[in-house]
Amino acid sequence: MKDKLEQVKIEAVKAFASAKDETELEALEIKYLGRKGVLAALMQGVAGLPGAERPAMGKLANDVKSAVGRALAERRKELESAKLGAIADAEWMDLTVPGKRPPKGHVHIVTDAIAAVTEIFSRIGFTRVRYPEVEWDWYAFEALNMPKDHPARDEWETFFMDAPEDPKLGKMVLTPHTSSGQIRELKKGKLPIRMINISKTYRRQSDVTHVPMFHQFEGLMVDKDVSVTHLKGVLDFFAREFFGRGRKTRLRPFHFRFTEPSFEIDISCDICGGTGQVNHAKCRVCKEGWLELGGAGMVHPNVLKACGVDPEKWSGFAFGWGVERTMMMREGVKIDDIRHLYRNDFRFLTQF
Numbered sequence: 414m415k416d417k418l419e420q421v422k423i424e425a426v427k428a429f430a431s432a433k434d435e436t437e438l439e440a441l442e443i444k445y446l447g448r449k450g451v452l453a454a455l456m457q458g459v460a461g462l463p464g465a466e467r468p469a470m471g472k473l474a475n476d477v478k479s480a481v482g483r484a485l486a487e488r489r490k491e492l493e494s495a496k497l498g499a500i501a502d503a504e505w506m507d508l509t510v511p512g513k514r515p516p517k518g519h520v521h522i523v524t525d526a527i528a529a530v531t532e533i534f535s536r537i538g539f540t541r542v543r544y545p546e547v548e549w550d551w552y553a554f555e556a557l558n559m560p561k562d563h564p565a566r567d568e569w570e571t572f573f574m575d576a577p578e579d580p581k582l583g584k585m586v587l588t589p590h591t592s593s594g595q596i597r598e599l600k601k602g603k604l605p606i607r608m609i610n611i612s613k614t615y616r617r618q619s620d621v622t623h624v625p626m627f628h629q630f631e632g633l634m635v636d637k638d639v640s641v642t643h644l645k646g647v648l649d650f651f652a653r654e655f656f657g658r659g660r661k662t663r664l665r666p667f668h669f670r671f672t673e674p675s676f677e678i679d680i681s682c683d684i685c686g687g688t689g690q691v692n693h694a695k696c697r698v699c700k701e702g703w704l705e706l707g708g709a710g711m712v713h714p715n716v717l718k719a720c721g722v723d724p725e726k727w728s729g730f731a732f733g734w735g736v737e738r739t740m741m742m743r744e745g746v747k748i749d750d751i752r753h754l755y756r757n758d759f760r761f762l763t764q765f
């Protein structure tokens with residue numbers, strides 16, 4: 414009996430010490446310490462011993478039982494703290510390590526340029542407006558003094574919508590220039606006007622300096638006694654604020670049906686520094702040192718009349734430039750193909 418008890422003690426303590434987890438531990442607990450377990454059976458054996466042997470064996474059996482109980486409790490504690498340790502390891506955090514910044518995007522460079530243009534003109538009292546991406550022929554051409562079938566219309570490479578013609582306003586087109594915004598603004602009948610219309614425009618064209626969808630910003634000022642001097646002043650102000658003092662602008666006489674006199678506005682090219690040459694070759698973007706940004710002029714009296722504004726009382730100027738081109742001519746931007754802007758290539762976009 415004594416040997417048996419000693420043997421069970423060694424066996425049980427060893428088994429508990431090497432139990433892998435709580436499930437195994439519980440199975441062993443039932444096996445050794447359960448109501449019908451190994452020790453319970455031994456205790457019963459002790460009870461059946463002759464009277465003289467019983468006290469000593471009883472004591473030994475109790476010692477074995479508590480030793481086994483201690484082995485169980487110890488292992489249980491060990492397993493429990495190992496589990497907590499693993500959790501703590503997983504959750505451990507070094508508060509002194511510098512934080513990881515989440516990746517942060519930025520607005521598209523064209524959106525950014527639109528904001529900059531808006532801001533500069535707001536400083537001299539021009540209110541930002543935007544007009545539809547589809548337009549009626551009357552707003553896009555006819556009210557701008559370009560009668561039906563006039564050859565000047567061909568310069569706008571217009572996309573026509575597959576939509577029924579309006580009896581009064583004519584065909585529906587994708588807005589080919591922001592100048593239709595002049596008509597929409599004048600038709601509101603609120604004078605004087607100082608607007609800057611920045612909207613999407615569409616033409617059938619695609620090469621290093623053209624994309625079929627681009628943006629224009631159109632300035633319109635109508636007031637009493639507005640002259641070319643005001644136009645020149647506003648353009649110079651913008652050029653200085655947007656491009657910096659190192660860049661030059663020039664006005665070339667030109668012809669538009671909706672302005673008289675008319676000009677084309679050029680800015681010295683930043684790709685070639687205004688020389689027209691890059692590494693002894695012609696500059697890919699401007700070819701001659703100057704890049705045409707857009708047109709301008711004094712609002713034609715016929716345009717005012719078409720919108721119910723009396724040209725004897727009111728006069729004004731208008732100008733319209735491409736946002737993308739203007740942005741590309743900014744100091745240090747150096748984008749040599751306008752089509753990059755709309756390819757959605759992250760390697761390109763994240764450079765800015």
Ligand code: PHE
Pocket residue numbers: 589590591592631669672707708709710731732733734
């Ligand atoms: N709308 C003209 C264009 O798209 C530019 C322009 C605007 C010219 C205003 C004169 C006045 O080319």
